[in-house]
Amino acid sequence: xxxxxxxxxxxxxxxxxxxxxxxxxxxxxxxxxxxxxxxxxxxxxxxxxxxxxxxxxxxxxxxxxxxxxxxxxxxxxxxxxxxxxxxxxxxxxxxxxxxxxxxxxxxxxxxxxxxxxxxxxxxxxxxxxxxxxxxxxxxxxxxxxxxxxxxxxxxxxxxxxxxxxxxxxxxxxxxxxxxxxxxxxxx
Amino acid sequence: xxxxxxxxxxxxxxxxxxxxxxxxxxxxxxxxxxxxxxxxxxxxxxxxxxxxxxxxxxxxxxxxxxxxxxxxxxxxxxxxxxxxxxxxxxxxxxxxxxxxxxxxxxxxxxxxxxxxxxxxxxxxxxxxxxxxxxxxxxxxxxxxxxxxxxxxxxxxxxxxxxxxxxxxxxxxxxxxxxxxxxxxxxx
DNA sequence: AAATAATCAGACAAACTTGTCTGACTATTT
DNA sequence: AAATAGTCAGACAAGTTTGTCTGATTATTT
Numbered sequence: 001x002x003x004x005x006x007x008x009x010x011x012x013x014x015x016x017x018x019x020x021x022x023x024x025x026x027x028x029x030x031x032x033x034x035x036x037x038x039x040x041x042x043x044x045x046x047x048x049x050x051x052x053x054x055x056x057x058x059x060x061x062x063x064x065x066x067x068x069x070x071x072x073x074x075x076x077x078x079x080x081x082x083x084x085x086x087x088x089x090x091x092x093x094x095x096x097x098x099x100x101x102x103x104x105x106x107x108x109x110x111x112x113x114x115x116x117x118x119x120x121x122x123x124x125x126x127x128x129x130x131x132x133x134x135x136x137x138x139x140x141x142x143x144x145x146x147x148x149x150x151x152x153x154x155x156x157x158x159x160x161x162x163x164x165x166x167x168x169x170x171x172x173x174x175x176x177x178x179x180x181x182x183x184x185x186x187x
Numbered sequence: 188x189x190x191x192x193x194x195x196x197x198x199x200x201x202x203x204x205x206x207x208x209x210x211x212x213x214x215x216x217x218x219x220x221x222x223x224x225x226x227x228x229x230x231x232x233x234x235x236x237x238x239x240x241x242x243x244x245x246x247x248x249x250x251x252x253x254x255x256x257x258x259x260x261x262x263x264x265x266x267x268x269x270x271x272x273x274x275x276x277x278x279x280x281x282x283x284x285x286x287x288x289x290x291x292x293x294x295x296x297x298x299x300x301x302x303x304x305x306x307x308x309x310x311x312x313x314x315x316x317x318x319x320x321x322x323x324x325x326x327x328x329x330x331x332x333x334x335x336x337x338x339x340x341x342x343x344x345x346x347x348x349x350x351x352x353x354x355x356x357x358x359x360x361x362x363x364x365x366x367x368x369x370x371x372x373x374x
Numbered sequence: 375a376a377a378t379a380a381t382c383a384g385a386c387a388a389a390c391t392t393g394t395c396t397g398a399c400t401a402t403t404t
Numbered sequence: 405a406a407a408t409a410g411t412c413a414g415a416c417a418a419g420t421t422t423g424t425c426t427g428a429t430t431a432t433t434t
Binding site: 217229232237 | 392393394
């Protein structure tokens, strides 16, 4: 009996996840993945018809990891404004834990101008889930700056992505601080 | 007598510029560059010791192009608030003209987690010049939201980068509109 | 017990990667 | 006129890439 998290499939995805995110998709070869995962090449291609499909699994996994981390961060916090701020603080920790590798969805699109339909779809789906989080929180606010839920949520989402990519570029967390200061001006 | 813009060196850089930005750095081979530039491989390596050095030239060129475009956009406009807004509109046109390829500095760092020192330095230099533009404009404002020049300029810069990457992801200009709406709330 | 699903190791294909080198030729400068 | 700088075409090295295929072995399910 083999448990889910030691299965060959899981080994492959978790190794691909680590390597794609750390080294980039294009610079990570199938051979490296199977070697570090300790599985046969045929096993990888048994589970994933192509590298592209493995990439989709990687993106799904990244979102799940982010959601789990955020959920834990927000535990017990009900105030929407505080929850939004905590989301940025969660980003700080995420980037620190992950060597300032930025947002995997943005990165995968930056790396693939050919625009694989499957990968594109998953990346955008993940981004939309992030946007929805902010919309949901903004809806709970008593007073909404600008008087439009979507406009204000989108403003926060822009700060969030802006801070994420700038942290990646500068390899430091100051852009998150800048974003928090921007939030203070906005609220 | 050979003019500067038809020289072999210029041919190489302009071709590399086009291909790096469109296809991505890692997916563009030296062989494709020399073929499309119509030059010999030895000529490329005569001017640029390595692909890395060519990349630095590419980043410099991208900044110059952006600056030229922005300067033209701002011609005759003196009001700092208006100049900031125009900068976002310039970004719209830039992205539309360039197939939504995003910011070349951010992208190159997203593509190269190995962090080539030369490339990293140039990318950050370019980003700092962009930040300085916003700082200079904010300084001219009569009333500064939040009462700190740097904080407000950084907020705008975050919106700028956030909008740029989101436009790249979604392949549409709505994030720029969102950023302009965010600016309205901020001001 | 038989059939199927999952896994293994690794060879192979066909293409691509950056960079070096040869050797010749032309243009420019001293 | 001689020396240097620039350019050419292309072979070559040593490595990489994704994906296919062989053939065998083990696990699971029917």
